[in-house]
Amino acid sequence: MAPTSIDEVLTRNNVLVSGNADGRAMIFAHGFGCSLESWRLIAPEFEEDHQVVLFDHVGSGNSDIAAYDRGKYDSLDGYAQDVLEILEALDLHDVIFVGHSVSCMIGVLAANRDPSRFGELILVGPSPRYVNDEAYLGGFERVDIEALLDTLDANYLGWSGTMAPVIMGNPDRPELGDGLTASFCSIDPAIARHFARVTFLSDNRNDLPEVSVPTLVIQSSDDVIAPLEVGHYVHRSIPGSRLTVLSTTGHVPILSGAAELVAEIRRHLA
Template sequence: MTEANIIKRNNVSIEGNYFSKSTIIFAHGFGTDQSAWNRVKPSFLEKHKLILYDNTGAAGDSYDSYSKEKYKSLDAYARDLIEICAALNIEQAFFAGHSVSGMIGIIAASIQPHLFSKLILIGASPRYLNDVNYTGGFEQSDLDSIYENIESNFYNWANGFSKAAMRNFDRPLLREEFANLLLSLRPDIALETAKAIFQSDYRHLLPKINHDVLILQASNDIAVPQEVGTYLNEQLKNSTLITVNAEGHFPHMSAAPEVAGAIRNFIEAS
């Protein structure tokens, strides 16, 4: 695939200080697009070159590139990320991934470690299903119910899920913002993407990661319980776990100053 096609497929944006030797890649989670970083990125525009992109299938421009067969696992999204880095000649970047993109970054780092110098995982999970001696937060029956609701009435599911995932009940505009992003997804792609995410298991990759990793965890996260952040911290040998003063699955939207501050301290540390 040509550089132009890669840039178009993932709606890649380059912002900030074009001449900086420091590059930060911001990667969004399920149900959002790169606009989810709008409250965080202003803190980095002056000193860093910023790369933002949309996961394939997450926005209308990328629907033509989406294939149910290709994107049935997160590995395909990781290959997209690797292709973006190659197209832009990126190496040793700081990678900040929210939710599913946290694991996409882990996969890419396991394949081509030189692409990233440090990793920031926000509300990320290596496995959503509970297992023996592992709390992921969901039973298979829970996930099957989610898939059924997405398929039967996507509008109702999206509105209910956006409220539960965003929380911050005293700030309804945040829920509306996420609901609008979620409802902009094509329902069939939303369903297949949800399956690829929730049925994934990348626990085996964690011990292989040698990068410095910052794990940011919020409270009352419907998708990622506190036990998952603790597990990541135990399995990623060079990791730091910080619980941010926020609730819900989107602290980079609801508590952007604190998240931006934590990222800044992490990437500026020697």
């Protein structure tokens, strides 16, 4: 059942609001295995000029786990619905949506459903489809994704310890991989397995040409999860979008390349 009050929406998604109440709102949406804490190096940098909204996807962080409904969250549309309900609860329009990883496509879906709420999309490490498909290169063969998901189903904690450092990249900074592993391991394994399957088997390529708000695509120079070719595909598919390639590597530049990412976002919004 859909939430019936503002308080229920804000509690369900552990919504935190800070910064300049008179400034243009920015909402930050985290990726798989993370929480709003993943924005700790980014979001505070915008609090002086913007109202900053952070939240946890249901099943992550300090969200209301009891609100997790496998039917609703069997596709990314359920998460997009949550984003729109948060914006409605806070009465926000012309919002700057900053999404990381899977939240990029969640933002695309939300903006396509109600573009009046959005002024900008900033997509960090987006991928509309992770599986290769004929001429499309998503980075993984279907058999590789199925093997990854089978391993995750069999031993989520073991999978987390192995995959988090790979996803993070930056092997010369092992503390980053360790931190991501801890974040992965803090999530209920059953929810994590379901979210992973929804994420890695999603296909949102047809949603990209429907985007009608200004969009910045931000890509790491070397990303095992969303290769550079994918960033170029997203850029080509979203009308009028811009593409910026960071010098940082790995799929989590919000932690591994925060200063460069903040500078690019500021340059875009200037």
